[in-house]
Amino acid sequence: MLAYQPRVIVNDSTLRDGEQSPGVAFSFAEKLAIAAALEAAGVDEIEAGTPAMGPEDVEAIAAMAAQAQAAEIIPWCRATRSDIDAAARTGVSRVHLSVPVSDRQIRTKFGTGRADVLARIGEMVGYALDRGLRVSIGGEDASRADTDFLKRVVVAIEEAGGHRFRFADTLGVLDPFGTCDLFRELARETDIELEFHGHDDLGLATANTLAAVRGGASHVSVCVLGLGERAGNAPLEEVVAGLSETLGCATGVDLMQLAHLAEIVAQAACRPIPDNKPIVGSLAFSHESGIHVSGLLRDAGTYEALDPARFGRERRILLGRHSGRAAISSSLRSIGLEADQQRLERILADVRARALSTKQPVELSELALIYSRSDVAEGIV
Numbered sequence: 001m002l003a004y005q006p007r008v009i010v011n012d013s014t015l016r017d018g019e020q021s022p023g024v025a026f027s028f029a030e031k032l033a034i035a036a037a038l039e040a041a042g043v044d045e046i047e048a049g050t051p052a053m054g055p056e057d058v059e060a061i062a063a064m065a066a067q068a069q070a071a072e073i074i075p076w077c078r079a080t081r082s083d084i085d086a087a088a089r090t091g092v093s094r095v096h097l098s099v100p101v102s103d104r105q106i107r108t109k110f111g112t113g114r115a116d117v118l119a120r121i122g123e124m125v126g127y128a129l130d131r132g133l134r135v136s137i138g139g140e141d142a143s144r145a146d147t148d149f150l151k152r153v154v155v156a157i158e159e160a161g162g163h164r165f166r167f168a169d170t171l172g173v174l175d176p177f178g179t180c181d182l183f184r185e186l187a188r189e190t191d192i193e194l195e196f197h198g199h200d201d202l203g204l205a206t207a208n209t210l211a212a213v214r215g216g217a218s219h220v221s222v223c224v225l226g227l228g229e230r231a232g233n234a235p236l237e238e239v240v241a242g243l244s245e246t247l248g249c250a251t252g253v254d255l256m257q258l259a260h261l262a263e264i265v266a267q268a269a270c271r272p273i274p275d276n277k278p279i280v281g282s283l284a285f286s287h288e289s290g291i292h293v294s295g296l297l298r299d300a301g302t303y304e305a306l307d308p309a310r311f312g313r314e315r316r317i318l319l320g321r322h323s324g325r326a327a328i329s330s331s332l333r334s335i336g337l338e339a340d341q342q343r344l345e346r347i348l349a350d351v352r353a354r355a356l357s358t359k360q361p362v363e364l365s366e367l368a369l370i371y372s373r374s375d376v377a378e379g380i381v
């Protein structure tokens, strides 16, 4: 039997933590479009914003809740009565309350200690339940909190009637092995749902999220393209693909929709998608090196573990400074051209020179030009 959940619930926070990325600000229409696209892609839960930010945010969350058919729309709140009241005005049936759980954050933000946090959890969960809201609790800075205290936190949430604890690696300081161990420990303490929210300061957010699931997390908090504070959060597309490919976990998210989601979020966030971004980057399924291409042309599996078609993407063979003869021959054949060995050598030399001078892949139209010159010239194009 698997030690982890075969079906993991995705909680997307693009519209909350994603929008906290410096300079990112989604319009009302963009929020509705992103929420609709997330739902259409099969995302179960959408963390839709922070009602305490004001009436515009309350209105946008209310509109997303009215629009949603299956996805749950969840407002993010501090652990205060006024934040819960603002969330209640959105008309949703669930609310997520955040409390600091590391001693450093408790002291700095509340000016108190651990006992106060436990008391607040009881009080605020009760306040939200009395308003007809289901409540999850986020432990801010959980990765720097005392583990025994975290166990008391999850017990306090359960006793108060909360249904989930979100463990936040707020500063992105965990490693996958530690994350897995922590979730194993927490899962032994409680029957409530456990969620992981990871930041990418050390480039480990995706790895830590998968490790949390391995340790017992049933829910993962992610943002499209990894938007979010500082270096961002665990990217939805990486986590969904990684859960499926490495742990065999289903998420309900349609892999074919990931590229579209990335495009609409990139546009609304005014952030270009890096070419080498896993799954959704323009080069994520492209190959240039001669040794790779020669292998791929015989058997795609030699250098391709992820089938691009599963993600609605295509394999591309690009010509450049690392191309070999197999790539050149195959590209020539794709445009109806043939060359003998000697001519192939000249074309390869010219392709490499061209790539060096332009610092771009060599297009097929350029290859055709190089080919046409190659029967008479040996010079560089």
Ligand SMILES: CC(=O)SCCNC(=O)CCNC(=O)[C@H](O)C(C)(C)COP(=O)(O)OP(=O)(O)OC[C@H]1O[C@@H](n2cnc3c(N)ncnc32)[C@H](O)[C@@H]1OP(=O)(O)O
Pocket (backbone or CB within 6 Å): 017, 020, 050, 052, 053, 077, 078, 079, 080, 098, 099, 100, 108, 109, 110, 140, 170, 229
């Ligand atoms: C790690 C994270 O991502 S946490 C989420 C961060 N998200 C945001 O900050 C959303 C955008 N924020 C905002 O619009 C504003 O900060 C608001 C509307 C939430 C609050 O604005 P202000 O009232 O001006 O407060 P300000 O931003 O200066 O300070 C935050 C206050 O929240 C308090 N606070 C912080 N976390 C919590 C919490 N979990 N529960 C209760 N209070 C909290 C702080 O101690 C501080 O209190 P103080 O005003 O008594 O000093």
Ligand SMILES: O=C(O)CCC(=O)C(=O)O
Pocket (backbone or CB within 6 Å): 017, 096, 097, 098, 099, 137, 138, 139, 140, 141, 166, 168, 169, 170, 171, 197, 199
């Ligand atoms: O408490 C939470 O819900 C998590 C807040 C957050 O975004 C973080 O700690 O990084």
